[in-house]
Amino acid sequence: MITSLNPATDAVLARYTPHSGEQVAQRLAQAARAQKTWARTPLAERLALLRRVARVLREARDELAPLATLEMGKPLAEAQAEVEKCAWNFEFYADAAPGFLQDQVVPSGASDSRLVYDPLGVVLAVMPWNYPYWQVMRAAAPVLAAGNGLVLKHASNVPQCALALEDVFRRAGAPEGLFVALLVGAGEVAGLIQDPRIAAVTFTGSTPAGRSIAAQAGQALKKQVLELGGSDPFIVLADADVEAAAKVAVKARFQNTGQSCIAAKRFIVEQAVASRFTEAFCELTRQLVVGDPMVAGITQGAMAKRSLRDELHAQVLATVKEGARLLMGGRPVDGPGAFYQPTVLDQVSPDMTAAREETFGPAATLLRVADADEAVRVANGTPFGLGAALWTTDLDRARRLSREIEAGAVFVNGLVASDPRLPFGGVKESGYGRELGALGLHEFTNIKTVWTGPARV
Template sequence: MIVSFNPSTGAELGRYPLDRPEDVERKLQRAAQAQQAWRMRSVQERCVLLAEVARVLRRNREQYAAMITAEMGKPLAEAEAEIEKSAWTCDFYADAAPGFLADVRVPSNAADSRVVFDPLGVVLAVMPWNYPFWQFIRFAAPALAAGNAALLKHANNVPQCALALADVFREAGAVEGLVSTLMIDASEVAGVLADARVAAVTLTGSTAVGKLVAAQAGSLMKKQVLELGGSDPFIVLADADVEAAANMAVKARFSNTGQSCISAKRFIVEDAVADRFVAAFCAATRKLRVGDPTDRSTTVGPLARSNLRSDLHSQVERSVSAGAVVALGGHPVEGPGFFYAPTILDRVTPDMAAAVEETFGPVAAVIRVGSADEAIAMANATEFGLGAALWTGDLERAHSLARRIEAGAVFVNGLVASDPRLPFGGVKQSGYGRELGEFGIREFTNIKTVWVGPAH
């Protein structure tokens, strides 16, 4: 049985039966059959479905947003924005996919030499709870456009969202089995991945889980895309607009209650402006409102589970014991639900828990450095490499510094964010492969060379 809880109150929302072995078998068979028919449709025909999915998402936006807020605690305005971003992504691929997947002609002595993009088949998507609609849509929209089918194994604390996603595609007119939700425990993922009808897997989650899935998929010679943990640096150099950086730092750290792989987590600031930055960061953070996520004035909701809050507080306590200074917050919020006060730790050093570990919640770690070179070295001194932000007034230098940062994306003077137009993914322990953009849509394709010589 899968049980859904409201993290704002701790109250039970509902209970959902697990799929029986025969249910999983039926979904696998239907997915394989649906994909064989789907791959024969033109890209343009497939894109009609994506455009309709976008309409369904927008038509039911309030319902889906309320579901997200109830199950994982995202403030309602952010939940509505998640649905809109999901719809935008479907619209984007409905327009762009035919170009991205068009045959690429290669000059040669042959009569016709080209590269074509064939679908791989049924793709298993193991998805997290923190963006319960968007994480799946950002995979599914390009994967379906490319001719694949999708089997969703969602996080078990968002079962309502998991079931609703399959309903979205069904309402949009997808053939039975093209998009299915598996209601299974994590222990059953290995069996599904091993099934011959599953061609590939995509996973967004922790590095530890990613390694397990990668090992199994590798042993089966099945394609993987892994988007894993992150400890993103937010670098503020001495020539930056400090106030602008501090204001953006609030959004970069505390959106989605800090529960995002690409949230800024380590704020690496040059000594010359560190006091100003911390003061401005604290002042802007004090304006946040923690509380009921269904209240539109709330900007910070609860953490999704109680263990996430206790783990986060342990990281804070261990960092403070090692010498970090609590500039703001630093404690759980009393009362029902899993709330934690927006927290800024100053004078964090690289060996402290808040710098070494991924802090998945509303805690920011400020690390002071003496120069831009030291800032880049500090940014790279982590096992992760997902995103990074760089704040500087010297845009010419910014380009050279960005090339030195070990991350899948570097945003200069802006907020690190996923965008359907741009490839998204990481390096090092943050995973491999790319989602989104022209590169992402080709991840679950067979990039096939077709060489046709002259007739004899």
């Protein structure tokens, strides 16, 4: 059975029988047929569907947001914002796709030579639970705009969110099978990737799972985009606006209960301002309100699973044992649900557990460094490279340092966030390929060269 469990109360919300092999085969066949027709559908009609999806998302916000809160524990206000961001993403691609898909003329020896962007086919999306709508819809908008279809294998703890998204497309008038949700376990993914009706794979999740997906897709010679784990640095230099940095830092660490690949996890602060930053950071962290995420005013909900909470707690305990100083939090909240206290660890060194590993939950690690050069070395001293934040008032130095930081994105004096207008992805063990922006659309196209003779004399 696939079980939907409320992590704030431990109550069972729903149970589903996984799709049988026959049902999966039927849905894949339906997706393949729908995509063939969709690829020949005029672009204007495809983009009209994207606009209808955006409208349905906004109309259904008060249905969708509570469902995400119930299934994975995020505060209701954050779930509402997530639905709105999905709608914005679809509107963005409805506006921008004509330019992104326009033929690119390339001068050569031909009378005409150009690049054209053809769809690949049906894309398999293997998606995580932490942003149960956004992770799916940030992939779906460009995939569908380009003329592909999408088959969703969502995380098994958010089956209701998966089915709700399928219903959004149905209500928007999408061709039957163009967006399909499969209720299957992780063990079925390899077979889906091997299926000839799947043309490519997009995956968001852990680095170990990404290695497995990459191996399976590579064996099948199918394109893949991987957005994997992160241990994002948040660098605060001595000339930064420390109070502003601390305010953003708390949001960067604790939004979505700290369960985000691009959440700031390592706060690397120049020694000259470390005490000021730490004091401001802790004061703001104390203002977080932990509780039932369905209640207005709650700013930190439950973690998605008790097992994840236990894993985070083990990392915190190990780091304290290694010599870190626990400033606040550091233990599970008593009672039902997977709640964990907002936690701050100071005097952390790069070799300690919470600095070496990805901490996927509400625990912040503070690392003190002598200067900017050491800050960059510490920031880069990780196998991950997803996002990074850099705080300084010297923008010339920021531009130089941002080129030295090993990450898919560097945000100067701001919160690292995904934006439909900007490519998003990582380097090193944080994956490869890009989502969003023009590059995110082109990832799942056949970038075809068309050469027309006769050659110029």
